Amino acid sequence: KWEGDDNPVLINDPRFSPAGVLAPKSKADLAFIMHSLAWLATNGTAAIVCFPGIMYRGGAEKKIRQYLIDNNFIDCIIQLPSNLFFGTSIATCIMVLKRSKADNRTLFIDASKEFVKVTNNNRLTEENIAHIVDEFISRNGTQHFSHLANYDEIKAQDYNLSVSTYVEQEDTREVIDIVKLNAEIEEIVAREQILREEIAKIIAEIEGQK
Known part of the structure; x- marks a missing residue:
């Protein structure tokens, strides 16, 4: 259970204090992300599955996103297909954190169509995973699939980290x-x-x- 600002001691916890604000009590995703970042090695990488709301909601969550971007900790955001995980049909995301990035750009990958349907659920095949990983490694930016955004671009979007903000959907009409x-x-x-x-x-x- 995440106590948030009900526990006055947490704001002084070295895991959470750098952002200057605590994640909301009912939405602990960014608290877990800050915890993971605090324990990340200098050359380490963390990949965390997140609910999409933390990428665009305002308030404390926006301030934490701003801290993560201003300090160049977010390496990549990957939009996953919907109905992928047991117990939820929501299209989740993966946030990739690094302490030592080569530049100040963040890669956004729209993998929402990278799946095959199995009964009522969607599943990532080996080919789907390879496609996503290849894009993550190359960081080239592919139309309708990925975009490498610089710091100013993200700041201009008011620190909105939704993949759809940066990767244009293909018009199939x-x-x-x-x-x-x-x-x-x-x-x-x-x-x-x-x-x-x-x-x-x-x-x-x-x-x-x-």
Whole structure:
């Protein structure tokens, strides 16, 4: 149980005090992240599964995100598919922490479509995992899949760390050629007029035979 600011001693705890604020009582994710960071070796890496709300909510959580970004501790945020874990259908994220990064950029990977459906759940295949890991290692940035954001870019987004803020979704809607569509409509209307005229002639002949 995370006591948060109900326990006045916690704000002086060296694990949490650097951020200057405690994670909310009912949302302990960032408290666990700060705890993990405090025990991380200088050359170590921590990968923590998180609920997506901590990436964009305001208040104390935003201040902790700002501390993590300002001090260059967040290496990567990976958006996972929904319905991946037992007991929750929420699309979770992975936050990767490092104390000794090579630069001040943060990689955002949208792996929300990297899955195969198994009965009612989704599952990451070896190919899905390899695709994510290859992108994590190369840090190249791939359109509609990943983006390497610099510090100023994240600051301009008010320290919002949602992957969707940085990785543009691919537009899979069908592209319609308006000129071609109008030409087809005109052709249909013209054919319809010819049919009307032919029908009118047949009716006239029938009426003339009465």
